[in-house]
Amino acid sequence: MALPEHGITRDDILGRLDSFKERDVRWRDGHAFTLAYNAGEDVVALAEEAYRRFATENALNTDAFPSLRRLQTEVCGIVGDWLQAGPDGAGFLTTGGTESLLMAVKAARQRGRRERNVERPNIVLPTSAHAAFEKGCYYFGMESRRVPVRDDWRADADAMADAIDDDTVLVVGSAPQYPQGVVDPIADIAALAAERDINCHVDGCMGGVTLTYLARLGHDIPPWNFSVPGVTSISVDLHKYGYTAKGASVIMHRDKRLRADQTFVTDNWLGGVYGSSAVLGTKSGGAWAAAWAVLHYLGDEGYLRLTAAARAAAEELATAIEGIPQLSLRAQPQATLLAFGATDPEALDVFAVADALWRRGWYLDRQGPPASLHCTVNAVHQGKIPTFVADLRAAVAEVEAAHGQGAQGAYGTVE
Numbered sequence: 001m002a003l004p005e006h007g008i009t010r011d012d013i014l015g016r017l018d019s020f021k022e023r024d025v026r027w028r029d030g031h032a033f034t035l036a037y038n039a040g041e042d043v044v045a046l047a048e049e050a051y052r053r054f055a056t057e058n059a060l061n062t063d064a065f066p067s068l069r070r071l072q073t074e075v076c077g078i079v080g081d082w083l084q085a086g087p088d089g090a091g092f093l094t095t096g097g098t099e100s101l102l103m104a105v106k107a108a109r110q111r112g113r114r115e116r117n118v119e120r121p122n123i124v125l126p127t128s129a130h131a132a133f134e135k136g137c138y139y140f141g142m143e144s145r146r147v148p149v150r151d152d153w154r155a156d157a158d159a160m161a162d163a164i165d166d167d168t169v170l171v172v173g174s175a176p177q178y179p180q181g182v183v184d185p186i187a188d189i190a191a192l193a194a195e196r197d198i199n200c201h202v203d204g205c206m207g208g209v210t211l212t213y214l215a216r217l218g219h220d221i222p223p224w225n226f227s228v229p230g231v232t233s234i235s236v237d238l239h240k241y242g243y244t245a246k247g248a249s250v251i252m253h254r255d256k257r258l259r260a261d262q263t264f265v266t267d268n269w270l271g272g273v274y275g276s277s278a279v280l281g282t283k284s285g286g287a288w289a290a291a292w293a294v295l296h297y298l299g300d301e302g303y304l305r306l307t308a309a310a311r312a313a314a315e316e317l318a319t320a321i322e323g324i325p326q327l328s329l330r331a332q333p334q335a336t337l338l339a340f341g342a343t344d345p346e347a348l349d350v351f352a353v354a355d356a357l358w359r360r361g362w363y364l365d366r367q368g369p370p371a372s373l374h375c376t377v378n379a380v381h382q383g384k385i386p387t388f389v390a391d392l393r394a395a396v397a398e399v400e401a402a403h404g405q406g407a408q409g410a411y412g413t414v415e
């Protein structure tokens, strides 16, 4: 496709861009149980406006843009406070959970080299830990040692201990893990790291905000943040339950020395000293401004309210699914994520149920093994659960009647 010879008008362009979205998933009105989060039109509009004002500012160099340095310092300070990082805590903003996890993996490799000359590093992690850890091992030439989860889907710390050897540089727990939405035994996993003086990353990409506020709301949340000895870094995605624009996550390290293992500096070219805090070089300041704006707009009260709303919707959905005999909930949600499969997989194909739901406008993630559907419930779903459950029942009945079969689909895409 060649570029049109003559430019077209602004109105024409914006109209066409809007029209491209017509068949997209309807996240604004709560029809997506994945990928997008909505705390209200006012919040979305503020994030977009703040993003626009910093879209062209370059977060590669915070010396040239003291505004961006300030945004990063203040956003990381707030997240550090949530995570009980203490005065030594040191974080950076990244473009998302994947980049935060890549940096956790890279920092662990660096510490292994620096302190123990580890040449063939491995990481020990439960089968439930996010795919981005796999990507990190692939990118950075490390071995991924996946350890099966327990029957309750939580990490098996004893089995992880058996998988650790002298070349292990990192152990991982998730709070909560994505596939079934349960919190790993972080204290037990972090103890493995503390005994051996290696890194322990807690993946709080999904739960970092939610678990912090659920604890404040009086829920019984097992310890998972820097209050746990042995935890060396934690990731929190602001573009999920921080309800800000895409492109914002924080990776927080216990101290500056550990954070230094993530950064990269070189002068081995003709362009002078070049340093970067994470994977990217030039990147937009927009996501940083949007994150700062939304955090300050919502305030502590806003996150308490949104967390309570999302949690109530997740509990309502979990209870409704338990009332549908053909479906079984994989685990009681500990935060706001849940998954369910067919009670009898021979009789009902849950991926066909996902197809039938999509025809009704609802979008869920498909996952396995075992074949399940996954719901990331957020504040936008408050009040939407009864309509969804009615459509879910109808979809199950339709698939049962037709003996339909569906396709697995994918959480991410490559084309």
Ligand SMILES: *Cc1c(COP(=O)(O)O)cnc(C)c1O
Binding pocket: 095, 096, 097, 098, 099, 101, 130, 132, 174, 176, 177, 178, 203, 204, 205, 206, 237, 249
């Ligand atoms: C979403 C998620 C990630 C990856 O984050 P992206 O923002 O999609 O790159 C990592 N870990 C968990 C638990 C997640 O839910």
